[in-house]
Amino acid sequence: MKTERPGKPAARRLPLELSVGEVARRSGIAVSALHFYEAEGLIRSHRTGGNQRRYAREVLRRVAIIKVAQRAGIPLKTIAEAFRALPQERTPTVADWTRLSSAWKLELDRRIERLTHLRDHLTGCIGCGCLSVKDCPLHNPWDRLSQEGAGARLLDPD
Known part of the structure; x- marks a missing residue:
């Protein structure tokens, strides 16, 4: 008579494919996303x-x-x-992951720095020249930032 040993589950054979x-089930990604990843x-x-x-x-x-990188904003x-x-x-x-994540770290650090700057200055002037010279003499006196281009020049210099 064959008996199972207590505490030791029977071995499961995992499929190769x-x-x-x-x-989709194992990764938590929708089938449509997998099809998209494959197409890309x-x-x-x-x-x-x-x-x-x-x-x-x-x-x-x-x-x-892919999931981790996308969650990090890559x-x-x-x-x-x-x-x-x-x-x-x-x-x-x-080693592959170390190389990939190291390359992405610089971009993430830059993005974090920009977001921190934006958060810290969000309630003040955005430096785009939209405020009058009278109301914005410290950040943008005489609308000089307009010479650098359009947009929020102080918070979004790119």
């Missing part, structure tokens, strides 16, 4: 004989990187450019 629904070249699938998409398990790590175009340096068939490694 995942359907689009399985990737961020992930890749192959078709079965029944014309169904199948993804390598490694796609889950790529999708995780544009999808920038993510795609970074992925072009990675082999499609290989799972991104810790």
